[in-house]
Amino acid sequence: MTAQVFLQQLATIVSPADILHDAESLANYGRDWTRLHTPAPLAVCFPRSTEQVSNVLRLASEHGVAVVPSGGRTGLAGGAVAADHELVLSLEKMNHIGAVCTSSRTIHVEAGAITDAVQAACEPLGLQWPVDFASSGSSHIGGNLATNAGGIRVIKYGMARRWVLGVKAVLMDGTILDMTTPLEKNNTGYDLTQLLIGSEGTLAVITEATLKLAPIPAATQVALFSVGSMESASDLLAFANTTAGARLMACEVMSRACLDVMQKHSGAFFPLEGNADYAVLIEVDGRDDTDxxxxxxxIAERAFENETVLHAVIAQSAKDKAALWRWREGIGEALAKDGLLHKNDIAVPVMDIPAFTEALLTLAEKHRLTPFVFGHLGDGNLHVNTMKDAGASLDEFQKAMKAWNAELFVLLHDFRGSISAEHGIGLLKRDALKHTRCAAEIALFRQIKAAFDPRGLLNPGKVIVS
Ligand SMILES: Cc1cc2nc3c(=O)[nH]c(=O)nc-3n(C[C@H](O)[C@H](O)[C@H](O)COP(=O)(O)OP(=O)(O)OC[C@H]3O[C@@H](n4cnc5c(N)ncnc54)[C@H](O)[C@@H]3O)c2cc1C
Incomplete structure (x- = not known):
C-alpha cells in the first residue's frame, strides 16, 4: 500500500488538521537540537489521546511505516530525528496537567506537558518535580522520561527515573500498557516503567505519567571558589560532602578556558581574583538563609585551612546568586558564539575525576586541541567541548573529531566511564555504545527491543541497530 493510502487512513483516526506535511513543518519536526541530519519525515501527526496513539501505531504497523516519537525536540543525541520517511508522532497536543495530590506528593500529567508548566503547577504548593535543566521551557515530560534527563541538581535529587511512580505507554502494535499507579510500593516482578525510562522512544510511546514531587527547599545559598587544579576541586567536593551532607544541591566545575570565553562574550566582571585553572560553584540548602x-x-573555612581553594565569594543577594550561576549556565551559549563545537557529555567515577582530567589533557595535547571542560563535578559528569580552528575546513574538523572521539572513548572505557552521561545514545553515539556496554549487554538490548517491537518500526536505528 502506498504512503498516500496510509495518510488517508491516518486522517480517519486523527483530525486531518492534526496531520502536517508542508515542507516547513517536516523540517521543523524532523529534527532535534543536534542539527546534524537532514530531516525528511513522511508527515507529522498530533494525536490527542492515548487511544488515538494506539490506533495510529496499529495502523503504522499494518502499513510497515516507521514512527519517531517526538517531544520538545531539545534532545542532544539525534533521538527525535526523522530522516527516512518516518511518521513523526508529536505528543505536543497531549499536554494536560492534573491536580497535585498533596497527600501522596504526586501529579498526573500527559506526556506532552512542558516541563516548566508542570513546575509552575506544583510551585504554589511548595512542591517541585526536581529535574532541573536549561531546556525545561521547551522539553516535554515524555521526552524527559524517554531520555532519563538529569541536570544541575542530580547530586541532590538523582535523575528523572527517581521521580516517577508509573507511566502509560503504547507499544508499536497498538497495545496500551497502563502502569500509572498511585502506589509508592509495588514489588510485583519486572519494573516495565523503569525499563521505558531512558529507552529513547525505541520500546514504546509514553503518553501519561504519574510523577513524584519533592518539597522546594526553604532557602538556598551559592558560593564560587577558585582552585589551582582538578585535584583541589575534588578535595573541595569532599569537604562539601562531609560538611553539607544531604544539603549539597549542586557542585559544578568550570575550566579556565571556559571562563575566558564566558568573560569575552558576557563582558561580566569575574568576581574572583587571579586566573586560577578552575572555578567551582557550590549550592547548598538550609532551614533559612542564615543556616x-x-x-x-x-565549607570555605575548611577549604582555606587546608589550602584547597585560592579565593571564594558567597552570594549576598538573589541577584548575586543568579550572577554566580550565570558563570556556569552561560558557558554553553558563550562557546557556541565563539565557534563550531564538537560536544561530548561523558561520565567517570567521581573519585577518578582528577586522574581522568590529567589523562584527558594529555590526550588533547596529542590531538592539538583545547578542551573546554565544565560540568557536574558532584556526580562525575563532565562536558568536554572542542572547537573548530578558524583555519580548518569542516571536513578537516570532522576527521579530527572522529580521531579524537576514538581515543577519548577508549580512555573512558579504561576509567570505567560512560560515553553519554545524560544526553543518551540516539543516532549520535550509537556506533560507540560498545565502549560503555559489553557485548552481552548489547545482545540483551536487541532481545528487549525485539520483544517490544519485533518489526523494528519504532524509532528505528536509534540506540542500537536491530
Ligand atoms: C540548552 C539545553 C540544555 C540541556 N541540558 C540538559 C541537562 O542538563 N540534562 C539533560 O539530561 N539533558 C539536557 N538537555 C537535553 C534535553 O533537553 C533532554 O534530553 C530532554 O529530556 C529532552 O526532552 P524533549 O521533550 O525535548 O525530547 P526530544 O528531544 O523530543 O526527544 C528525545 C528522545 O525521547 C523520545 N521521546 C520524546 N517523547 C517521547 C514519548 N512521549 N514517548 C517515548 N519517547 C519519546 C524521542 O524519540 C527521542 O529519542 C539539554 C538540551 C538543551 C538544548
Missing part, C-alpha cells in the same frame, strides 16, 4: 550561609562558610 545555608553558615553551611557554605564552614
Amino acid at each position: 545555608a550561609e553558615n553551611c557554605l562558610t564552614q
Whole structure:
C-alpha cells in the first residue's frame, strides 16, 4: 500500500488538521537540537489521546511505516530525528496537567506537558518535580522520561527515573500498557516503567505519567571558589560532602578556558581574583538563609585551612546568586558564539575525576586541541567541548573529531566511564555504545527491543541497530 493510502487512513483516526506535511513543518519536526541530519519525515501527526496513539501505531504497523516519537525536540543525541520517511508522532497536543495530590506528593500529567508548566503547577504548593535543566521551557515530560534527563541538581535529587511512580505507554502494535499507579510500593516482578525510562522512544510511546514531587527547599545559598587544579576541586567536593551532607544541591566545575570565553562574550566582571585553572560553584540548602550561609562558610573555612581553594565569594543577594550561576549556565551559549563545537557529555567515577582530567589533557595535547571542560563535578559528569580552528575546513574538523572521539572513548572505557552521561545514545553515539556496554549487554538490548517491537518500526536505528 502506498504512503498516500496510509495518510488517508491516518486522517480517519486523527483530525486531518492534526496531520502536517508542508515542507516547513517536516523540517521543523524532523529534527532535534543536534542539527546534524537532514530531516525528511513522511508527515507529522498530533494525536490527542492515548487511544488515538494506539490506533495510529496499529495502523503504522499494518502499513510497515516507521514512527519517531517526538517531544520538545531539545534532545542532544539525534533521538527525535526523522530522516527516512518516518511518521513523526508529536505528543505536543497531549499536554494536560492534573491536580497535585498533596497527600501522596504526586501529579498526573500527559506526556506532552512542558516541563516548566508542570513546575509552575506544583510551585504554589511548595512542591517541585526536581529535574532541573536549561531546556525545561521547551522539553516535554515524555521526552524527559524517554531520555532519563538529569541536570544541575542530580547530586541532590538523582535523575528523572527517581521521580516517577508509573507511566502509560503504547507499544508499536497498538497495545496500551497502563502502569500509572498511585502506589509508592509495588514489588510485583519486572519494573516495565523503569525499563521505558531512558529507552529513547525505541520500546514504546509514553503518553501519561504519574510523577513524584519533592518539597522546594526553604532557602538556598551559592558560593564560587577558585582552585589551582582538578585535584583541589575534588578535595573541595569532599569537604562539601562531609560538611553539607544531604544539603549539597549542586557542585559544578568550570575550566579556565571556559571562563575566558564566558568573560569575552558576557563582558561580566569575574568576581574572583587571579586566573586560577578552575572555578567551582557550590549550592547548598538550609532551614533559612542564615543556616545555608553558615553551611557554605564552614565549607570555605575548611577549604582555606587546608589550602584547597585560592579565593571564594558567597552570594549576598538573589541577584548575586543568579550572577554566580550565570558563570556556569552561560558557558554553553558563550562557546557556541565563539565557534563550531564538537560536544561530548561523558561520565567517570567521581573519585577518578582528577586522574581522568590529567589523562584527558594529555590526550588533547596529542590531538592539538583545547578542551573546554565544565560540568557536574558532584556526580562525575563532565562536558568536554572542542572547537573548530578558524583555519580548518569542516571536513578537516570532522576527521579530527572522529580521531579524537576514538581515543577519548577508549580512555573512558579504561576509567570505567560512560560515553553519554545524560544526553543518551540516539543516532549520535550509537556506533560507540560498545565502549560503555559489553557485548552481552548489547545482545540483551536487541532481545528487549525485539520483544517490544519485533518489526523494528519504532524509532528505528536509534540506540542500537536491530
Ligand atoms: C540548552 C539545553 C540544555 C540541556 N541540558 C540538559 C541537562 O542538563 N540534562 C539533560 O539530561 N539533558 C539536557 N538537555 C537535553 C534535553 O533537553 C533532554 O534530553 C530532554 O529530556 C529532552 O526532552 P524533549 O521533550 O525535548 O525530547 P526530544 O528531544 O523530543 O526527544 C528525545 C528522545 O525521547 C523520545 N521521546 C520524546 N517523547 C517521547 C514519548 N512521549 N514517548 C517515548 N519517547 C519519546 C524521542 O524519540 C527521542 O529519542 C539539554 C538540551 C538543551 C538544548
